[in-house]
Structure formats: structure tokens, C-alpha cells
Amino acid sequence: MNIKRRVLTININNQTRCINSNQYTLENILNLCNTTNKIKSIASTSDGLKYLKTILSDKRAMLYFKQPSTRTFLSFQNACHILGISTSEIRDTSTSSETKGESELDAIKTFSQYSDLIIMRHPSNDFIYEISNNLSDKTRIINAGSGSDQHPTQALLDFYTIYKYGLENKKIAFVGDLLRGRTVRSLSLLLNKVSDTKLYFVSPKQFQIKSDILEQLNIDYDITDDFDKILPDMDVVYMVRLQDEYKHEGINDNEIIDTSKYSINSGNINKMKDDAIILHPLPRRNEISVEIDGDKRAKYWEQCENGMWVRVALIMSMFGASKL
Ligand code: CP
Numbered sequence: 001m002n003i004k005r006r007v008l009t010i011n012i013n014n015q016t017r018c019i020n021s022n023q024y025t026l027e028n029i030l031n032l033c034n035t036t037n038k039i040k041s042i043a044s045t046s047d048g049l050k051y052l053k054t055i056l057s058d059k060r061a062m063l064y065f066k067q068p069s070t071r072t073f074l075s076f077q078n079a080c081h082i083l084g085i086s087t088s089e090i091r092d093t094s095t096s097s098e099t100k101g102e103s104e105l106d107a108i109k110t111f112s113q114y115s116d117l118i119i120m121r122h123p124s125n126d127f128i129y130e131i132s133n134n135l136s137d138k139t140r141i142i143n144a145g146s147g148s149d150q151h152p153t154q155a156l157l158d159f160y161t162i163y164k165y166g167l168e169n170k171k172i173a174f175v176g177d178l179l180r181g182r183t184v185r186s187l188s189l190l191l192n193k194v195s196d197t198k199l200y201f202v203s204p205k206q207f208q209i210k211s212d213i214l215e216q217l218n219i220d221y222d223i224t225d226d227f228d229k230i231l232p233d234m235d236v237v238y239m240v241r242l243q244d245e246y247k248h249e250g251i252n253d254n255e256i257i258d259t260s261k262y263s264i265n266s267g268n269i270n271k272m273k274d275d276a277i278i279l280h281p282l283p284r285r286n287e288i289s290v291e292i293d294g295d296k297r298a299k300y301w302e303q304c305e306n307g308m309w310v311r312v313a314l315i316m317s318m319f320g321a322s323k324l
Pocket of ligand 1: 072281
């Protein structure tokens with residue numbers, strides 16, 4: 001693991017890789033937030049949209065998604081199109097030569113013959129490091145979700161959404177399945193760069209965040225299973241669903257774990273601060289009631305839209321094109 005991380009550090013120096021949220025400095029992240037603001041402003045006019053379409057119109061991207069996705073796939077595809085990048089995709093490997101026994105690495109090397117950018121979602125925590133280390137920096141690589149470990153672009157868009165509502169001195173709760181929630185893992189590492197933030201990890205003890213993340217935190221944090229108690233003090237409440245696609249990871253399959261009290265609904269939303277915000281990477285199940293969607297504190301649909309614009313900014317920066 002150490003070797004992978006050391007090699008990753010070398011590869012990301014020129015920002016041709018987006019692999020792990022820990023690779024970014026606070027300055028990098030704030031620059032990305034600023035660029036995102038500028039892009040949104042430019043995109044608000046028809047001439048602006050036409051201009052954006054010229055910025056990377058000589059580039060081609062490959063979207064290789066080996067796990068299901070709605071938001072990440074579509075927001076990346078649309079982000080590419082906003083910048084004039086043409087896209088190809090494989091989402092179902094039964095249609096690719098992997099069914100004839102081609103290795104995943106050979107498949108990726110093939111994509112790099114046709115594409116300047118590979119955006120990959122993969123069930124393995126580590127394969128993203130392998131491809132990053134096997135391809136030259138000429139091919140940009142973005143991790144669109146690696147197993148239960150990392151989802152750095154989700155963390156960047158989550159951070160941007162929090163930044164929009166104010167970053168200073170925030171108490172931020174992560175609530176739900178933190179054991180297997182890659183978005184929480186990635187966002188915790190980004191928020192760790194903001195010194196006056198305090199994080200609260202709120203879940204049944206079986207779903208608590210792994211120690212490898214806690215060991216990296218320099219900021220204050222608390223671990224609790226008492227959502228009701230902390231809810232009134234929070235500035236940001238970040239809900240996640242049960243990640244049961246990783247059902248064998250760290251959980252005893254026979255154990256019934258009650259997650260019903262880790263939800264926001266009409267019964268407890270009024271305990272929240274008036275200016276707090278509720279985020280969720282989506283998709284949701286029952287951890288946020290639909291009736292909450294109309295509350296002014298519910299920002300998860302805005303967060304979802306922000307994802308596309310942050311990804312436009314990220315792609316531009318990876319091609320050295322973020323001077324607007
Ligand atoms: N937030 C997120 O990663 O959503 P999708 O799985 O739909 O891409």
C-alpha cells in the first residue's frame with residue numbers, strides 16, 4: 001500500500017491524475033471552486049456556452065464504468081460535451097473484448113490509443129493505482145469511484161457545495177454507513193485541510209468509519225451513535241445510504257443492524273439549525289424523506305447539479321486550460 005501511495009505522489013505532481021482526494025492542497029481545491037464559479041457564470045449565456053465548447057474540442061474521452069452510475073456517468077459525459085470533448089463509453093463489458101479474455105489492463109491501454117482522458121469507475125479499491133502507474137501522463141486519468149475506498153470527484157463537488165454556504169468554523173456530521181461509504185472517506189480527507197472544521201461520524205458502531213481515515217485526520221472529530229443528540233448543533237448534515245453492494249465487507253451477514261434512526265424526516269428536521277444544510281451524494285433510499293426536498297435546508301439536488309460544473313472545472317485544470 002505504501003508503495004502505491006508513493007508512486008501516486010509522483011504521478012499526481014502535474015495533476016494529470018485525479019485518484020485520491022488526499023492529493024489536493026487546500027489551495028488546489030479553492031482554485032477549483034473559483035474556476036467552477038467562473039464557468040457557471042460563463043455558461044449562463046448562449047455565447048458563453050459556445051465559448052466553453054471550443055476550449056477542449058480537440059480532445060477525446062473514454063468513460064469506462066464497471067459499476068452502476070447515474071450522476072457520475074452523466075455529469076462527466078455532459079461536462080466533456082460542455083467543453084467540446086467527444087466521448088466513448090463502455091458500461092457493459094459483455095459488449096467488449098474482455099469477454100474474449102482480454103485483461104482489464106490491456107483494455108485500458110487500448111482506450112489510451114484513442115483517448116486523451118480516461119474516466120473510470122471500478123469495483124476494486126486499487127486498480128485505479130495500477131492503471132495510473134501503467135499509462136504515461138499523456139493520458140489523463142480520473143477516478144470516478146474505486147470500490148469502497150475513494151470517490152474524489154464526489155468529494156470535490158461536495159466541498160464546493162459546502163464552500164458555497166460558508167466554510168468557516170463548521171460542524172459537519174456524516175450519517176449512515178460510513179464503513180463502506182467511499183464519498184465520506186474522500187470528503188473527510190478534503191475537509192481535513194480546513195483547520196477549524198469539526199467532523200462527527202454518526203452511525204451504529206458496526207458501520208463506523210475505518211481507522212485508516214481517522215489516523216489521517218489532523219482536525220477535531222467525534223464518533224457517536226447518537227444522531228438525535230448532535231443534530232441541533234450541526235451546520236452540515238451529510239447523509240449516506242446503506243452500501244450493501246459491499247455486503248461482505250466488515251459486516252457479519254447474519255447480524256441485523258437497526259439503521260432506522262439515522263434518517264431525516266418531518267419528525268426531526270425542525271431540530272436542525274435554521275441555516276444548516278443537508279447534503280447527500282445520492283442515490284438515496286429512506287435516509288431522507290421525500291417530504292424534506294422542499295425544505296430550504298435540503299441542498300442535495302443543487303449538490304447534484306454542482307457535480308457537473310465542478311467536473312468541467314476539474315477536466316479543464318487537468319488539461320492546463322483553466323485560465324478563463
Ligand atoms: N453520487 C454518485 O456517485 O452517484 P452515482 O452512483 O449515481 O454516480
